[in-house]
Amino acid sequence: xxxxxxxxxxxxxxxxxxxxxxxxxxxxxxxxxxxxxxxxxxxxxxxxxxxxxxxxxxxxxxxxxxxxxxxxxxxxxxxxxxxxxxxxxxxxxxxxxxxxxxxxxxxxxxxxxxxxxxxxxxxxxxxxxxxxxxxxxxxxxxxxxxxxxxxxxxxxxxxxxxxxxxxxxxxxxxxxxxxxxxxxxxxxxxxxxxxxxxxxxxxxxxxxxxxxxxxxxxxxxxxxxxxxxxxxxxxxxxxxxxxxxxxxxxxxxxxxxxxxxxxxxxxxxxxxxxxxxxxxxxxxxxxxxxxxxxxxxxxxxxxxxxxxxxxxxxxxxxxxxxxxxxxxxxxxxxxxxxxxxxxxxxxxxxxxxxxxxxxxxxxxxxxxxxxxxxxxxxxxxxxxxxxxxxxxxxxxxxxxxxxxxxxxxxxxxxxxxxxxxxxxxxxxxxxxxxxxxxxxxxxxxxxxxxxxxxxxxxxxxxxxxxxxxxxxxxxxxxxxxxxxxxxxxxxxxxxxxxxxxxxxxxxxxxxxxxxxxxxxxxxxxxxxxxxxxxxxxxxxxxxxxxxxxxxxxxxxxxxxxxxxxxxxxxxxxxxxxxxxxxxxxxxxxxxxxxxxxxxxxxxxxxxxxxxxxxxxxxxxxxxxxxxxx
RNA sequence: CGGGGCGUGGCGCAGCUUGGUAGCGCGGGUGCUUUGGGAGCACUAGGUCGCAGGUUCGAAUCCUGUCGCCCCGACCA
Numbered sequence: 001x002x003x004x005x006x007x008x009x010x011x012x013x014x015x016x017x018x019x020x021x022x023x024x025x026x027x028x029x030x031x032x033x034x035x036x037x038x039x040x041x042x043x044x045x046x047x048x049x050x051x052x053x054x055x056x057x058x059x060x061x062x063x064x065x066x067x068x069x070x071x072x073x074x075x076x077x078x079x080x081x082x083x084x085x086x087x088x089x090x091x092x093x094x095x096x097x098x099x100x101x102x103x104x105x106x107x108x109x110x111x112x113x114x115x116x117x118x119x120x121x122x123x124x125x126x127x128x129x130x131x132x133x134x135x136x137x138x139x140x141x142x143x144x145x146x147x148x149x150x151x152x153x154x155x156x157x158x159x160x161x162x163x164x165x166x167x168x169x170x171x172x173x174x175x176x177x178x179x180x181x182x183x184x185x186x187x188x189x190x191x192x193x194x195x196x197x198x199x200x201x202x203x204x205x206x207x208x209x210x211x212x213x214x215x216x217x218x219x220x221x222x223x224x225x226x227x228x229x230x231x232x233x234x235x236x237x238x239x240x241x242x243x244x245x246x247x248x249x250x251x252x253x254x255x256x257x258x259x260x261x262x263x264x265x266x267x268x269x270x271x272x273x274x275x276x277x278x279x280x281x282x283x284x285x286x287x288x289x290x291x292x293x294x295x296x297x298x299x300x301x302x303x304x305x306x307x308x309x310x311x312x313x314x315x316x317x318x319x320x321x322x323x324x325x326x327x328x329x330x331x332x333x334x335x336x337x338x339x340x341x342x343x344x345x346x347x348x349x350x351x352x353x354x355x356x357x358x359x360x361x362x363x364x365x366x367x368x369x370x371x372x373x374x375x376x377x378x379x380x381x382x383x384x385x386x387x388x389x390x391x392x393x394x395x396x397x398x399x400x401x402x403x404x405x406x407x408x409x410x411x412x413x414x415x416x417x418x419x420x421x422x423x424x425x426x427x428x429x430x431x432x433x434x435x436x437x438x439x440x441x442x443x444x445x446x447x448x449x450x451x452x453x454x455x456x457x458x459x460x461x462x463x464x465x466x467x468x469x470x471x472x473x474x475x476x477x478x479x480x481x482x483x484x485x486x487x488x489x490x491x492x493x494x495x496x497x498x499x500x501x502x503x504x505x506x507x508x509x510x511x512x513x514x515x516x517x518x519x520x521x522x523x524x525x526x527x528x529x530x531x532x533x534x535x536x537x538x539x540x541x542x543x544x545x546x547x548x549x550x551x552x553x554x555x556x557x558x559x560x561x562x563x564x565x566x567x568x569x570x571x572x573x574x575x576x577x578x579x580x581x582x583x584x585x586x587x588x589x590x591x592x593x594x595x596x597x598x599x600x601x602x603x604x605x606x607x608x609x610x611x612x613x614x615x616x617x618x619x620x621x622x623x624x625x626x627x628x629x
Numbered sequence: 630c631g632g633g634g635c636g637u638g639g640c641g642c643a644g645c646u647u648g649g650u651a652g653c654g655c656g657g658g659u660g661c662u663u664u665g666g667g668a669g670c671a672c673u674a675g676g677u678c679g680c681a682g683g684u685u686c687g688a689a690u691c692c693u694g695u696c697g698c699c700c701c702g703a704c705c706a
Contacts, residue, residue: 010667011641011656012667013642013654016635016636017698018699034698036698037697037698037699093704111705141706143706145705146630146703146705147701147702147704149699149700154704154705154706158706159706162706212706222705309703329703339630460706462705494706496706497706498706499706500706530665531665533664563663563665563667563668564664564666565664565668566667566668567666567667568665568666572666573667581665
């Protein structure tokens with residue numbers, strides 16, 4: 001390809017719209033343009049990169065025996081209603097773009113494809129003899145992200161590889177899951193990325209085991225907690241650790257303590273010399289479900305620990321599985337009562353002095369006159385369904401709180417705490433669930449001498465063992481060896497292809513621009529004609545360009561009538577791994593070869609270029625994974 | 630959605646506080662000179678100052694509304 005024909009537009013200044021370096025470079029180097037928030041055009045150079053990545057993904061997926069397909073992006077609502085995800089994905093903070101077609105049928109633009117693929121599996125898979133199978137596709141996904149960010153990093157339209165496997169039993173699922181783990185490691189390594197595999201929360205997709213692949217980068221949106229011995233790594237939302245030892249509380253009998261105005265752990269600890277680990281803090285929240293159910297939740301945590309909201313949401317979902325799906329969890333306060341139109345009075349609730357045994361009766365139904373509806377200027381009501389508030393708290397407690405023999409907690413009375421309370425004093429025990437957020441510096445479970453360290457990561461891949469959640473909902477069954485109908489076991493496996501491209505830039509750049517890993521570079525080589533006014537240079541460059549092309553090398557020829565400096569700057573900016581400069585030495589058949597990464601340069605006879613480059617390229621290319629038998 | 634910020638030639642910005650007929654750098658075009666790390670000189674094209682109202686003799690500037698974009702939080706490949 002000739003640069004003069006490439007529609008290459010590079011920018012000298014950083015665009016105002018970009019914040020992180022990879023986004024700036026992709027814009028400056030002419031790889032992409034924003035069309036609207038979270039929607040980007042893939043320009044010719046970027047499209048080549050995306051094709052390169054896709055091809056690597058394809059080769060590694062095919063090598064595991066997976067089958068490539070292409071599924072519809074426009075998906076009927078009823079499919080999503082059958083899996084129970086329509087409401088959650090479209091209402092409230094849902095991320096599915098959706099529309100009504102001319103027949104009045106509701107459709108969604110696919111943010112993911114579990115529903116479609118499971119419906120297909122139900123149709124196509126009849127017998128255990130067909131199993132296992134693994135289907136994948138590489139296509140554009142649509143997600144109306146709450147906050148699109150950082151260019152291709154979090155777009156509302158992006159390219160994803162998603163795969164779905166079907167199995168006769170859990171052991172087979174585990175095996176394919178392990179194969180995908182291996183394939184993913186090879187994919188990211190071949191793309192030239194440094195990644196770390198971490199335990200992850202399975203989120204809205206559902207299911208049991210899941211693992212994320214993080215490109216380590218400062219600009220990453222995720223916090224990874226890992227031990228220095230590399231034996232444990234997890235996303236912070238999932239991470240577990242050992243809490244520090246609590247400071248024991250003295251043996252004095254339980255008594256009330258006047259604590260006027262001391263509504264925070266800090267104030268309470270400061271005023272009476274308590275250690276925060278001696279206090280049980282109680283949080284009041286409310287969980288809203290798709291069917292309108294609103295469940296008040298009381299969470300007990302040790303005072304020095306923080307709540308992990310992802311763990312909390314998972315716990316609530318596990319306890320209340322049959323309300324159409326959890327939509328939202330938020331602190332229950334006056335503002336929430338109003339915005340969710342709960343029709344409840346919180347006047348009897350002594351905020352700041354809550355104990356784990358707060359009486360259900362404190363949830364008082366407000367009289368109608370207190371239900372403020374239709375106040376001008378008030379936000380429009382969010383719930384699409386009439387809320388039905390449960391009158392009993394769901395009581396949850398983190399083990400760190402339950403392990404305390406004696407502790408300080410709110411007395412459920414304004415300006416008053418209990419000191420020396422024990423769980424026996426407080427009635428029935430709350431349900432025990434891990435709810436605390438692991439923190440950097442915490443000791444590790446596998447080896448308490450190890451500490452968790454924080455790094456930031458960009459999630460480029462995620463693999464899940466889904467189990468039978470979707471196959472049961474969508475009645476995707478097969479006949480097992482014994483002749484009985486059984487729901488399929490499922491796994492799903494995603495790679496953010498367009499995100500990966502930007503993550504690669506985030507990890508591979510310098511002050512002059514992008515330094516693409518050879519395997520995903522849009523071109524391997526750029527031949528720069530130093531001066532178009534020198535016929536010898538032009539002639540030699542054209543000859544080399546032709547030879548490289550004939551040899552199958554992906555090569556750019558910078559034939560623009562620009563000064564050499566401009567062309568060097570652009571070559572660095574767009575990040576082509578090898579630069580061949582045809583300049584002063586052309587008369588004596590000498591050219592210069594410059595490596596983008598590291599910048600080392602060497603003079604070569606023009607005739608030696610091709611064999612030399614072929615050898616360099618081969619040296620950097622990994623062995624191709626053999627095809628699946 | 631809550632909080633913060635920004636919309637002025639293609640790009641990056643100034644001007645706005647204190648209203649007076651729009652400017653700088655880069656980029657584009659033409660010519661001459663230059664020619665190995667984003668050249669110099671000259672000429673030139675290009676802007677209803679996001680949009681809609683309002684105040685005013687007069688609005689980029691003040692007021693109201695609205696749309697768009699970016700950043701911080703909840704969502705995720």
